[in-house]
Amino acid sequence: MTPRGKQTVRDLRRSSRSTLLRHLYFHGPLSRQELGTATGLSAGSVSNVTGELLADGLIEECGSVDSDGGRPRILLRVAPGQAHLVGIDIGETQVRVTLFDLALTELASADQPLLAAHDPERVVRMIASGLDQVLAAAGVPAENVLGIGIGVPGIVEQGTGADPGADTVVHGQTFGWDAVPFGRMLREHTPLPLYVDNGAKTLGQAEMWFGAGRGSRHAVVALFGSGVGACVIADGVRFRGATSSAGEWGHTKVHVGGRPCRCGSRGCLEAYVGAEALVERWDGTVPGTSEKAGLAALLRAAEDGQPSAVALLDEAAELLGASIADLVNLFNPERIVIGGWAGLLLGPRLLPAIGEAATRYALAYPRSRTTITLSDLGPDAVTLGAATLPLTHFLDSGGEMPDHLAAVAAV
Amino acid sequence: MTPRGKQTVRDLRRSSRSTLLRHLYFHGPLSRQELGTATGLSAGSVSNVTGELLADGLIEECGSVDSDGGRPRILLRVAPGQAHLVGIDIGETQVRVTLFDLALTELASADQPLLAAHDPERVVRMIASGLDQVLAAAGVPAENVLGIGIGVPGIVEQGTGADPGADTVVHGQTFGWDAVPFGRMLREHTPLPLYVDNGAKTLGQAEMWFGAGRGSRHAVVALFGSGVGACVIADGVRFRGATSSAGEWGHTKVHVGGRPCRCGSRGCLEAYVGAEALVERWDGTVPGTSEKAGLAALLRAAEDGQPSAVALLDEAAELLGASIADLVNLFNPERIVIGGWAGLLLGPRLLPAIGEAATRYALAYPRSRTTITLSDLGPDAVTLGAATLPLTHFLDSGGEMPDHLAAVAAV
DNA sequence: AGACGTTAAATCTCGGCGTGAAGTAAGCAG
DNA sequence: CTGCTTACTTCACGCCGAGATTTAACGTCT
Numbered sequence: 053m054t055p056r057g058k059q060t061v062r063d064l065r066r067s068s069r070s071t072l073l074r075h076l077y078f079h080g081p082l083s084r085q086e087l088g089t090a091t092g093l094s095a096g097s098v099s100n101v102t103g104e105l106l107a108d109g110l111i112e113e114c115g116s117v118d119s120d121g122g123r124p125r126i127l128l129r130v131a132p133g134q135a136h137l138v139g140i141d142i143g144e145t146q147v148r149v150t151l152f153d154l155a156l157t158e159l160a161s162a163d164q165p166l167l168a169a170h171d172p173e174r175v176v177r178m179i180a181s182g183l184d185q186v187l188a189a190a191g192v193p194a195e196n197v198l199g200i201g202i203g204v205p206g207i208v209e210q211g212t213g214a215d216p217g218a219d220t221v222v223h224g225q226t227f228g229w230d231a232v233p234f235g236r237m238l239r240e241h242t243p244l245p246l247y248v249d250n251g252a253k254t255l256g257q258a259e260m261w262f263g264a265g266r267g268s269r270h271a272v273v274a275l276f277g278s279g280v281g282a283c284v285i286a287d288g289v290r291f292r293g294a295t296s297s298a299g300e301w302g303h304t305k306v307h308v309g310g311r312p313c314r315c316g317s318r319g320c321l322e323a324y325v326g327a328e329a330l331v332e333r334w335d336g337t338v339p340g341t342s343e344k345a346g347l348a349a350l351l352r353a354a355e356d357g358q359p360s361a362v363a364l365l366d367e368a369a370e371l372l373g374a375s376i377a378d379l380v381n382l383f384n385p386e387r388i389v390i391g392g393w394a395g396l397l398l399g400p401r402l403l404p405a406i407g408e409a410a411t412r413y414a415l416a417y418p419r420s421r422t423t424i425t426l427s428d429l430g431p432d433a434v435t436l437g438a439a440t441l442p443l444t445h446f447l448d449s450g451g452e453m454p455d456h457l458a459a460v461a462a463v
Numbered sequence: 464m465t466p467r468g469k470q471t472v473r474d475l476r477r478s479s480r481s482t483l484l485r486h487l488y489f490h491g492p493l494s495r496q497e498l499g500t501a502t503g504l505s506a507g508s509v510s511n512v513t514g515e516l517l518a519d520g521l522i523e524e525c526g527s528v529d530s531d532g533g534r535p536r537i538l539l540r541v542a543p544g545q546a547h548l549v550g551i552d553i554g555e556t557q558v559r560v561t562l563f564d565l566a567l568t569e570l571a572s573a574d575q576p577l578l579a580a581h582d583p584e585r586v587v588r589m590i591a592s593g594l595d596q597v598l599a600a601a602g603v604p605a606e607n608v609l610g611i612g613i614g615v616p617g618i619v620e621q622g623t624g625a626d627p628g629a630d631t632v633v634h635g636q637t638f639g640w641d642a643v644p645f646g647r648m649l650r651e652h653t654p655l656p657l658y659v660d661n662g663a664k665t666l667g668q669a670e671m672w673f674g675a676g677r678g679s680r681h682a683v684v685a686l687f688g689s690g691v692g693a694c695v696i697a698d699g700v701r702f703r704g705a706t707s708s709a710g711e712w713g714h715t716k717v718h719v720g721g722r723p724c725r726c727g728s729r730g731c732l733e734a735y736v737g738a739e740a741l742v743e744r745w746d747g748t749v750p751g752t753s754e755k756a757g758l759a760a761l762l763r764a765a766e767d768g769q770p771s772a773v774a775l776l777d778e779a780a781e782l783l784g785a786s787i788a789d790l791v792n793l794f795n796p797e798r799i800v801i802g803g804w805a806g807l808l809l810g811p812r813l814l815p816a817i818g819e820a821a822t823r824y825a826l827a828y829p830r831s832r833t834t835i836t837l838s839d840l841g842p843d844a845v846t847l848g849a850a851t852l853p854l855t856h857f858l859d860s861g862g863e864m865p866d867h868l869a870a871v872a873a874v
Numbered sequence: 875a876g877a878c879g880t881t882a883a884a885t886c887t888c889g890g891c892g893t894g895a896a897g898t899a900a901g902c903a904g
Numbered sequence: 905c906t907g908c909t910t911a912c913t914t915c916a917c918g919c920c921g922a923g924a925t926t927t928a929a930c931g932t933c934t
Contacts (some may be wrong), residue, residue: 060475060921064891067471085911094893099913122910123900134795207828223828270705284793286702293697293795294681297829302794305824308717308785317824319785374719374730381711381791382695413716413728417618417634418708471892475920496882505922510884533881534929 055370068093068101069450073110076130077447081114083125102128109134110451130154135446135453136192138244139439140179140202141212141251141432144226144278147175149182150435151190151197156262156443160189161435164218170227172237180451184404199442200244200452203251203434204234207297210248211235217246225315226279245454247441251434253290253299255282255391258437263429264389271387272379273427276372276395278343279321302326303380306371321375325368327394335360347397354401369402373409380414380422390428479504479512480861484521487541492525493689494536511601513539521862522547541565546857546864547603549655550850551590551613552662552843553577555637558586560593561846562601562608567673567854571600572846581638583648591652607864610853611655614845615645618708621659622646628657636726637690655863658852662845664701664710666802667694669848675800675841682791682798683790684838685712687783687806689754691733695794702794713737715789718783732786736779738805746771758808766810780813784820791825791833802838810837 053389071091076082076149079090088098105111112131116124132155141148143166150161162182166175179202187194204222206229211219220235235373238246256273259265265273265285286289291298302322303315310319311329323329331337331346336348336353353361376388390399407424414422429436446452482502487493490501499509516522523542527535535760542565552559554577561572573593577586590613599606615633617640620628637662649657667684670676676684676696684694691713695702702709713733714726721730722740734740742748742757747764749757764772787799801810801817818835825833857863 298795384709386705
């Protein structure tokens with residue numbers, strides 16, 4: 053309990069720049085006038101700071117609006133092409149690299165299949181080549197990229213040094229990665245700033261920025277796929293915990309000592325309601341089908357009234373509801389968003405039962421303050437959320453360019 | 464996702480004052496010299512700010528230390544008698560009001576028994592009279608009290624207005640309080656600033672400031688008493704959630720659909736390992752004994768090898784370990800502290816088994832970064848933790864006196 | 875005793891910040 | 905063209921922290 057307050061000199065400027073930039077980013081084109089009233093800064097300061105941002109090329113003027121009788125307002129917006137972002141999704145079956153502009157519109161994308169072998173070295177090489185591909189395809193020079201956000205499976209241990217991304221270590225049980233120095237390996241292929249986080253967490257970020265989580269400051273994004281994970285947002289910021297592995301919801305117990313789970317423990321939620329577990333437990337599964345096909349078949353069977361399928365899905369809804377109730381009790385969020393490909397598939401059928409079960413299992417007061425909704429983002433959101441990581445840094449720093457961008461920005 | 468960002472002018476000074484005050488508070492008497500290097504502020508600024516704080520009477524000089532050959536260092540410390548704090552514990556059986564000085568040394572205390580009736584109006588009157596008693600006993604004028612911290616059972620809904628304490632609403636299931644406008648009722652008896660929170664949370668605060676949680680920024684304080692609760696600290700700050708009811712660990716499920724719990728749900732942790740549940744479930748309990756006596760008897764029987772007692776405690780350790788594993792997975796803390804009167808009683812016997820079970824049930828990586836320890840604070844810590852609430856506000860604001868104190872501080 | 879070295883603290887100068895008032899730009903109505 | 909309204913810019917002011925300089929308060933050495 054000896055928290056930090058640091059010294060501050062012209063961090064005021066950084067803070068002002070950050071505030072204005074953020075506001076412009078999220079609330080579309082605005083005049084300096086509106087910016088001032090919205091952020092609380094005086095008109096003089098807004099003029100000053102926007103002038104600086106304009107000179108840096110980070111924002112630009114875009115049209116004007118008549119104001120009855122007086123001088124028209126000049127609208128400002130973030131210059132979308134001034135810098136770029138890369139988002140990468142390392143999934144179970146492929147590595148996807150996507151290049152975005154500052155407004156997060158997709159410019160180019162490169163997919164590379166990832167078969168049985170998940171050798172880290174090979175994945176890193178695929179990232180490097182994917183990076184070259186998208187930059188070449190869009191004609192964007194590498195110096196113009198603010199940073200690379202990467203969503204990986206497993207637990208991510210963030211670095212702390214001067215180049216934190218390069219110190220990132222990944223523990224991925226499903227990939228057989230044990231303390232892989234992922235950041236260091238990547239750093240050998242690119243000098244760009246690296247931001248690595250768990251894929252479920254980047255998906256959660258996307259959900260908070262552009263999906264069903266928009267507008268809430270306390271939320272839990274529950275990712276329901278082959279496994280089960282969660283991304284907790286507290287007060288607008290992702291909850292990381294001491295070593296940024298917080299939110300491992302899938303291995304929360306629903307029946308202590310129950311079904312064995314692939315994590316080595318027993319009774320985990322994932323061992324009951326993960327897509328892998330559901331397909332494996334259903335007696336109607338045709339051996340050899342893929343997980344997605346198997347789950348779709350299970351859903352169809354349940355909709356046709358096949359008793360074992362109905363029972364299995366009813367049980368899944370009950371357990372998910374109970375476990376979501378735990379999240380409500382522990383995190384007290386305003387909103388719970390159910391996402392992930394299995395969540396998208398089963399959600400429409402299960403949501404009412406899940407909500408009802410959550411009401412039965414959670415404490416009344418926090419439950420009454422929470423809404424449970426389905427995600428409205430596609431599965432491509434992982435790369436989008438990953439790109440969000442360097443973007444957040446960019447906005448927080450008030451539009452600071454990494455060192456290698458200085459020359460470009462000066463033009 | 465449109466977070467804050469405010470205007471800032473001489474908040475720098477507030478921040479500097481806060482930093483220095485906090486550092487002096489927690490790291491005992493220090494010279495200006497040491498303060499400078501410890502906080503990163505320049506010697507000039509330290510001189511400036513400490514001069515201001517001295518003039519305000521918030522800190523004082525206390526002796527000096529030779530520095531080989533040169534001018535001796537003058538030590539500074541927070542002036543303990545300059546202001547006072549009140550901490551109140553509304554427990555199941557009594558209302559305890561304690562007056563502290565700024566250094567949180569107890570000056571006076573008043574207990575009032577709370578029998579069957581928990582009528583809110585009566586509790587508020589007891590608080591008012593207890594307040595008068597302790598102030599009179601210590602000869603402290605009310606104007607000299609920075610604020611009143613109150614730990615209550617149940618869920619606390621914090622106010623948001625200009626006088627947040629007075630808007631506090633309490634939902635206390637065990638007391639039969641339903642949306643009691645506790646803050647407003649108190650405001651009729653005293654003009655002092657009010658800070659209300661759940662008793663488990665104030666106990667957790669005490670643990671973080673003075674107990675086993677000291678020095679960690681991410682911790683979970685698990686309170687194990689008649690019921691079960693938790694206080695989550697993330698990055699040095701208590702995790703509140705949207706309506707500050709986060710951390711309701713006791714009603715987390717260990718067996719979905721299992722034993723009925725007093726909260727109305729089934730399978731809650733509390734329904735298995737709460738002291739009330741343990742005493743009720745043990746076949747050796749003598750009807751009519753108090754909960755504490757019953758639990759002590761259970762413990763003695765287990766130590767004598769009585770099989771049903773041993774089995775019950777073994778199961779409790781297993782379930783606690785599994786549920787603590789959930790906390791580890793979800794919150795990823797550096798430390799878990801087990802407190803509460805039942806925790807203190809059973810802890811020494813159960814701790815090894817709990818730790819071992821947690822290892823079996825939690826993910827390996829976050830578990831390896833967590834230590835599980837027993838509380839080292841007595842049960843009186845609730846009032847201490849409650850007094851911590853106004854103190855935190857005082858330190859955060861850089862030593863700002865509430866309005867009614869202005870006259871006193873000017874002397 | 876007095877000069878000197880050493881270290882702590884106070885004071886001073888400097889560049890930078892946001893505010894708010896005063897000034898300027900850019901449109902409209904008559 | 906003259907006023908009038910509104911948007912933006914400029915500027916003087918007070919305040920801030922950093923860093924250099926000065927003063928204070930001690931030992932020690934001759």
